[in-house]
Amino acid sequence: MPNPIRIMLVEDHQMVRQGLVSLLSSTDELEVVGAVGDGAQAVELFATLRPDVTLMDLQLPKLGGVEAILKIRQSFPEARIIVLTTYDGDEDIYRSLQAGAKGYLLKGMPFDELLKAILAVHAGKSRIPSPIAEKLADRLSGQQLTARELSVLERIVAGRANKDIAADLFISEATVKTHVNNLLSKLGVADRTQAATIALQRGFVHLA
Numbered sequence: 001m002p003n004p005i006r007i008m009l010v011e012d013h014q015m016v017r018q019g020l021v022s023l024l025s026s027t028d029e030l031e032v033v034g035a036v037g038d039g040a041q042a043v044e045l046f047a048t049l050r051p052d053v054t055l056m057d058l059q060l061p062k063l064g065g066v067e068a069i070l071k072i073r074q075s076f077p078e079a080r081i082i083v084l085t086t087y088d089g090d091e092d093i094y095r096s097l098q099a100g101a102k103g104y105l106l107k108g109m110p111f112d113e114l115l116k117a118i119l120a121v122h123a124g125k126s127r128i129p130s131p132i133a134e135k136l137a138d139r140l141s142g143q144q145l146t147a148r149e150l151s152v153l154e155r156i157v158a159g160r161a162n163k164d165i166a167a168d169l170f171i172s173e174a175t176v177k178t179h180v181n182n183l184l185s186k187l188g189v190a191d192r193t194q195a196a197t198i199a200l201q202r203g204f205v206h207l208a
Contacts, residue, residue, distance in 0.1 A: 089203025
């Protein structure tokens, strides 16, 4: 019998983490060699363990999932990482795959789907379910937001007024208004409230 696939799990909710460890350990094909609760620990532990496949949540303390994937792959380009999250926004998907994730899965899927994904990624393939692929295609065909527009959008979600955003970013209120108008146009919405809603739904911004 071949050696089991060595799995590292990165999940900040302890109960979910323990449940996943039990589930993954229930098959002889997998061996959980490490389980941690934040992105910074994940980067450190990966260097020590060098797991075959890593399951990475996105919303993590200390260092977010996308940032952890980037750091791991900077040192270990061959790292095989699957995002396992509740977030299905097109921006989350895009950023994760841009960072180097080989798979993107939503929590709550049947275990056999998770197992198939792990086996596929371990074999050097990518695993992107059709609904995820469709959202990614929509993201790639849409208008891109600039870094400055994202900064403005984050502050709109936080409820800051144009005057406050201008002070935060060291720009004029007139420039903020231009960015806000561009955002409304690109997101296809009529006002700031709708922009904030879309930003959260699509994963441009996450509430801490």
